[in-house]
Amino acid sequence: QVQLVQSGAEVKKPGASVNVSCKASGYNLIAYYIHWVRQAPGQGLEWIGWMNPNTGTTNYAQNFQDRVAMTRDPTINTAHLELSSLTFRDSALYFCARANWRGPADAWGQGTQLTVSS
Amino acid sequence: EIVLTQSPGSLSLSPGERATLSCRASQSVSRYLAWYQQKPGQAPRLLIYGASSRTTGTPDRLSGSGSGTDFTLTITSVEPGDFAVYYCQQYAISPPTFGQGTKVDIK
Numbered sequence: 001q002v003q004l005v006q007s008g009a010e011v012k013k014p015g016a017s018v019n020v021s022c023k024a025s026g027y028n029l030i031a032y033y034i035h036w037v038r039q040a041p042g043q044g045l046e047w048i049g050w051m052n053p054n055t056g057t058t059n060y061a062q063n064f065q066d067r068v069a070m071t072r073d074p075t076i077n078t079a080h081l082e083l084s085s086l087t088f089r090d091s092a093l094y095f096c097a098r099a100n101w102r103g104p105a106d107a108w109g110q111g112t113q114l115t116v117s118s
Numbered sequence: 119e120i121v122l123t124q125s126p127g128s129l130s131l132s133p134g135e136r137a138t139l140s141c142r143a144s145q146s147v148s149r150y151l152a153w154y155q156q157k158p159g160q161a162p163r164l165l166i167y168g169a170s171s172r173t174t175g176t177p178d179r180l181s182g183s184g185s186g187t188d189f190t191l192t193i194t195s196v197e198p199g200d201f202a203v204y205y206c207q208q209y210a211i212s213p214p215t216f217g218q219g220t221k222v223d224i225k
Contacts, residue, residue: 035214045162045205045216061213095161104152104209106173108161 022096141206
């Protein structure tokens, strides 16, 4: 069955960078877009951006444009999110999700907890 | 960007009651509207896409309706597994955006 399995929880200091991975199984990574969404404690869902794993094309939300990078390694069916210049406000649960072009997210990773703490 | 406003913010119901959740878009999204359910500690789960199409596994007591700017998710008879937070999302126009959520809890 389709699964997205994310890397484990991270604790980072302010100003650092974090890399979160998302490994797809049950389908070919390049067949669907990968979206990244985050959720701060007790808050709603915030879209970070998407990547087309087939071409590497990305589209980032304006709030993250200057410090986010989405990449992929199709040989291991894995997508990556790198977020730099972390602040306390980046503490959140980060999800990857797959979607068709202009479609809803029909499968989600389990989430990766990021804590930014000095 | 398109703003989605969900109402009410929370809904307290007894099992067996009807739930009506609203999602209003700041501009037309045609029928490019999805509904997700999220339970504590879990990822969101896609329930409805295209405003009214159920995913496999979504029970038929849940239904979506609407087009343009006004959408509704209805649960005809709430069951214990339905107590959760529900989010709408538009995917018509980039960036995709989510509503702030409606929490359905037990009265």
